[in-house]
Amino acid sequence: xxxxxxxxxxxxxxxxxxxxxxxxxxxxxxxxxxxxxxxxxxxxxxxxxxxxxxxxxxxxxxxxxxxxxxxxxxxxxxxxxxxxxxxxxxxxxxxxxxxxxxxxxxxxxxxxxxxxxxxxxxxxxxxxxxxxxxxxxxxxxxxxxxx
Amino acid sequence: xxxxxxxxxxxxxxxxxxxxxxxxxxxxxxxxxxxxxxxxxxxxxxxxxxxxxxxxxxxxxxxxxxxxxxxxxxxxxxxxxxxxxxxxxxxxxxxxxxxxxxxxxxxxxxxxxxxxxxxxxxxxxxxxxxxxxxxxxxxxxxxxxxxxxxxxxxxxxxxxxxxxxxxxxxxxxxxxxxxxxxxxxxxxxxxxxxxx
Numbered sequence: 001x002x003x004x005x006x007x008x009x010x011x012x013x014x015x016x017x018x019x020x021x022x023x024x025x026x027x028x029x030x031x032x033x034x035x036x037x038x039x040x041x042x043x044x045x046x047x048x049x050x051x052x053x054x055x056x057x058x059x060x061x062x063x064x065x066x067x068x069x070x071x072x073x074x075x076x077x078x079x080x081x082x083x084x085x086x087x088x089x090x091x092x093x094x095x096x097x098x099x100x101x102x103x104x105x106x107x108x109x110x111x112x113x114x115x116x117x118x119x120x121x122x123x124x125x126x127x128x129x130x131x132x133x134x135x136x137x138x139x140x141x142x143x144x145x146x147x
Numbered sequence: 148x149x150x151x152x153x154x155x156x157x158x159x160x161x162x163x164x165x166x167x168x169x170x171x172x173x174x175x176x177x178x179x180x181x182x183x184x185x186x187x188x189x190x191x192x193x194x195x196x197x198x199x200x201x202x203x204x205x206x207x208x209x210x211x212x213x214x215x216x217x218x219x220x221x222x223x224x225x226x227x228x229x230x231x232x233x234x235x236x237x238x239x240x241x242x243x244x245x246x247x248x249x250x251x252x253x254x255x256x257x258x259x260x261x262x263x264x265x266x267x268x269x270x271x272x273x274x275x276x277x278x279x280x281x282x283x284x285x286x287x288x289x290x291x292x293x294x295x296x297x298x299x300x301x302x303x304x305x306x307x308x309x310x311x312x313x314x315x316x317x318x319x320x321x322x323x324x325x326x327x328x329x330x331x332x333x334x335x336x337x338x339x340x341x342x343x
Contacts, residue, residue, distance in 0.1 A: 017334060020283060021199075024279050026198040026204070028191055036212055037183045044174070044182045
């Protein structure tokens with residue numbers, strides 16, 4: 001009962017307040033509405049163009065990044081070490097000895113190539129050192145110190 | 148028979164929703180004219196609310212324009228089929244308060260009485276209307292923020308409780324309670340001044 005009276009009082013409040021708000025609301029101004037509508041149409045039409053510009057800039061940046069990555073990795077020397085597992089016949093496995101010898105020969109050739117190549121590199125480095133005055137001076141200092 | 152009824156229902160819906168959906172899709176793709184046509188019908192009620200908050204026609208116009216710009220940026224959040232008016236009014240109330248605070252900080256705002264909207268009635272009634280406008284604004288400003296927003300959305304925005312809930316991000320029963328409290332407080336404040 002109390003709640004019912006309270007609801008009615010609230011409804012009555014709202015009706016009277018609504019009248020007061022309606023009586024004091026801004027007069028409808030069609031020119032103002034038209035002005036706002038034009039302004040909004042203009043401002044919101046510019047927005048997608050801006051989005052397109054940002055999208056284009058993003059695309060160019062992404063393409064440039066991909067190009068730099070490709071050039072970087074394409075010019076990089078292959079420093080990976082290719083190791084072929086050497087097959088060593090197990091003790092007593094004489095039945096497959098012939099095939100294993102072939103494998104060993106192949107592996108040995110490959111290993112020899114690697115050794116020669118690394119030996120050449122080592123030799124080149126040593127020769128470089130012999131022509132490097134600073135290195136020779138350092139060597140002399142070392143020998144003097146030991147002496 | 149049932150199929151016909153369903154088809155009719157579908158047709159009836161197709162007469163309204165797809166048009167708005169189409170305008171919404173075009174607005175989202177950057178068609179400013181489509182967006183303007185989508186929101187144009189809501190501009191008067193937006194002006195009514197923002198002018199109530201700001202008490203200034205120019206400031207209200209700026210608030211509406213900013214509201215529509217903000218709403219355009221947030222348009223992807225709008226759920227088609229829900230109240231677009233509630234979506235816009237929820238933003239408008241906040242924008243109007245923000246602009247009013249900024250204006251007050253700059254100390255350029257003139258008194259509400261000088262800028263109150265002038266009803267198209269006789270001089271005495273206009274004077275009473277201006278006084279009432281000022282008092283209503285004072286009573287609104289005395290309310291806690293959420294109650295004030297609920298009152299504006301209800302009495303100037305003309306929203307239902309469910310729409311107020313959507314606009315304010317509340318549950319419907321919470322919106323109903325806020326409106327009820329706002330009505331009581333407003334009534335008390337205005338009765339104290341014996342204006343309503």
